[in-house]
Amino acid sequence: MYLIWDSLVSAGIIKSVPLVNVTMQITLKLYATLSEYLPAGSKKHRIVLDISHQETAYAILARCDVPKEKAHLFLLNGVYLTLEQREQPTLIKAGDTLAVWPPVAGG
Secondary structure, eight states: OHHHHHHHHHTTSSOOOOOOSOEEEEEEEEOGGGGGGSOTTOBTTEEEEEEETTOOHHHHHHHTTOOGGGOOEEEETTEEOOHHHHTOTTOSOTTOEEEEEOOOOOO
């Protein structure tokens, strides 16, 4: 539904109307030490969340009480998110998967 709407807006056929109280489902995956922030009963490092269409990647992490400084690598559907994209509302769409890792050291 959102893809059709976005296409119609992009083509200038309709004007974009702000959506209020619209939610959608996404999958949040937290890896390594971040998995401790997932609710009890979460399986395979993931949880399905209902979010607002305006939520940023950082806002989604805040819902799980993940400190911003502990989240290092963000992938949205397998694609790296820059620091700027992590703050961008409307970037995340229904059905997306947001995966997050902490800083990792090794050798």
